[in-house]
Amino acid sequence: MGNESGKKRTADSTQLTPTQIAFLETNTKYSEREIREWHMGFMRDCPSGKLDKKKFTEVYRMFYPGGKAEKFCKFAFETFDRNGDGSIDFEEFLLAISAASQGSIDERLGIAFNMFDISGDGQIDSKELIKLISAMYDLTGETDRKGDRDPKYLAANIMKKWDVNGDRRLSKEEFITGCKNDPHIRRILAPNT
Structure with missing residues (x-):
């Protein structure tokens, strides 16, 4: 396009x-x-x-x-x-x-993926996830970042659940599928979907 x-x-x-x-x-x-x-x-x-x-x-x-x-x-x-x-x-x-x-939910999640893919390499790693989760928390004024809300914990948990091929990076397909299957995480990562 x-x-x-x-x-x-x-x-x-x-x-x-x-x-x-x-x-x-x-x-x-x-x-x-x-x-x-x-x-x-x-x-x-x-x-x-x-x-x-x-x-x-x-x-x-x-x-x-x-x-x-x-x-x-x-x-x-x-x-x-x-x-x-x-x-x-x-x-x-x-x-x-x-x-x-x-856009469809896939298209909207694709936009979220593109935002998370800071390096532009078509993959999201843990560091990129942590940065964006922290930025999302800052944007919404979320101050409770302890326990399962800690950006590092959340990023590690997302990787553990969604990284199907085990390369410690999320492809666009893994990200979209993960978001669609986990509404709680989707609300954090892509609140408008």
């Missing part, structure tokens, strides 16, 4: 082109009217046509006022910034929103 139409975009990233609309209609379940509505809201909040890390974090803080959004947002931002330019444009934004809200 990628951001193919981004290559064809003119220098003015604030205008929605017919090519972008067609691309977004093809790659989301939104109608042209809905795409235009999303675009108006995006431009109201991001007049430059780009969402930077600072603004992205501010938005998350509104949804999680009792938590610390910085660590989580670093991982989420890098997942949504598909072309790696340090900002999220409207296409990247709408593709992420669509996948997170309209």
Whole structure:
């Protein structure tokens, strides 16, 4: 999929082109009217046509006022910034929103996997799990991290249960299957699925 139409975009990233609309209609379940509505809201909040890390974090803080959004947002931002330019444009934004809200459970868990795969090697190791579990706790304001809620304990337990092939790393398939079979862990790792 990628951001193919981004290559064809003119220098003015604030205008929605017919090519972008067609691309977004093809790659989301939104109608042209809905795409235009999303675009108006995006431009109201991001007049430059780009969402930077600072603004992205501010938005998350509104949804999680009792938590610390910085660590989580670093991982989420890098997942949504598909072309790696340090900002999220409207296409990247709408593709992420669509996948997170309209996608199947497998697609939504796939997004969570991509966020956890910090190294980008297609696998999640214990260190990556610990970092993301801690970031999820920070985001939601969770302070009880003792016993079975300790990120290291939880990561080790997840690896023990879900690492089917015994390589001490989770593939996307192992992660998705594990989340689908363990609703308690899924609520921690991928709360919106």
